[in-house]
Amino acid sequence: MDAEADLRDWVKRGVTAAEDKKRGVLVDMISPAYVDTRGYDRDRVANIFRAYFMRMNTIELVTAIDEIRVFDDTAAEILVTVGMAGRHDGVLGFSADAYQFALELTKDDDDWALISARWGQIGEELR
Amino acid sequence: MNILMRSLLIGVAVFATSLTGCATTFENLVESPVVKLSDVKVMGLGFNNQTFLLSFDVSNPNSFSLPVKSVRYGVKLDGHRFASGETASEFSVPANGDGKFAISVDLDLLQTAPQLLSVVRESATSDVGYELEGQLAVDIPFAPPVSYRNTGSIRLRSD
Numbered sequence: 098m099d100a101e102a103d104l105r106d107w108v109k110r111g112v113t114a115a116e117d118k119k120r121g122v123l124v125d126m127i128s129p130a131y132v133d134t135r136g137y138d139r140d141r142v143a144n145i146f147r148a149y150f151m152r153m154n155t156i157e158l159v160t161a162i163d164e165i166r167v168f169d170d171t172a173a174e175i176l177v178t179v180g181m182a183g184r185h186d187g188v189l190g191f192s193a194d195a196y197q198f199a200l201e202l203t204k205d206d207d208d209w210a211l212i213s214a215r216w217g218q219i220g221e222e223l224r
Numbered sequence: 225m226n227i228l229m230r231s232l233l234i235g236v237a238v239f240a241t242s243l244t245g246c247a248t249t250f251e252n253l254v255e256s257p258v259v260k261l262s263d264v265k266v267m268g269l270g271f272n273n274q275t276f277l278l279s280f281d282v283s284n285p286n287s288f289s290l291p292v293k294s295v296r297y298g299v300k301l302d303g304h305r306f307a308s309g310e311t312a313s314e315f316s317v318p319a320n321g322d323g324k325f326a327i328s329v330d331l332d333l334l335q336t337a338p339q340l341l342s343v344v345r346e347s348a349t350s351d352v353g354y355e356l357e358g359q360l361a362v363d364i365p366f367a368p369p370v371s372y373r374n375t376g377s378i379r380l381r382s383d
Contacts, residue, residue, distance in 0.1 A: 135363065136316075144287060144288040145364060147287065148253060148254075148286065148287065148288055152252045153250065153252075179365075198365075216365055
């Protein structure tokens with residue numbers, strides 16, 4: 098499997114884990130060294146996942162991978178748009194409250210892991 | 225994959241998920257924090273302009289820290305609308321912990337609420353009742369703004 102296909106599969110596994118509320122699977126996809134500009138580390142992200150999964154009856158996401166960039170087969174950036182199912186302005190678009198995420202990944206031990214992320218609502222600057 | 229094909233696939237996915245009952249809701253993601261007006265300090269009293277510093281205490285009942293990106297507020301003193309607005313912020317309230325924020329407001333009470341001038345004068349020597357309500361915009365993906373509301377009494381301070 099080439100790197101891009103591998104990364105598409107990584108996103109698919111993440112979406113499936115989120116919709117199945119498999120927090121452990123999601124946390125394992127995050128590097129222990131994760132840090133972002135908001136000051137989140139892996140534990141804080143894991144706490145947010147816990148809130149999502151405890152408070153939501155169901156989670157259904159609509160995702161579209163906008164871009165995948167691979168650097169030397171060991172680092173990658175994925176630009177992905179994520180919307181909530183049921184909240185859309187039309188059949189061909191995401192609603193205004195959809196988010197765009199820029200995910201930075203590194204490849205350790207033959208698997209990709211999230212090392213940092215920026216995000217913002219569509220139209221906002223990612224940070 | 226060209227743009228038309230991708231748009232078509234997204235459309236099909238959105239349409240398909242919309243038929244499944246649309247049960248996803250993030251309205252309850254964040255439990256409302258408790259926000260109290262802790263201090264009102266008179267920074268300047270002029271004939272056409274009065275400046276106040278409103279200080280607030282926030283208690284976060286959530287098991288995760290609450291990053292706040294903007295505050296919408298409305299304050300009534302003794303039943304009269306005192307100050308309201310929205311201000312961009314960047315502070316975080318720790319998980320199951322407390323935090324503070326402050327907002328500086330410039331008012332022209334003579335124009336907007338002359339009856340409050342006597343309230344402001346009196347509240348320097350005795351407590352005055354306040355009503356507070358607003359919303360905090362939270363910097364967590366898909367989290368809607370969380371509302372808060374509180375009442376109490378406060379004494380205005382001028383140093």
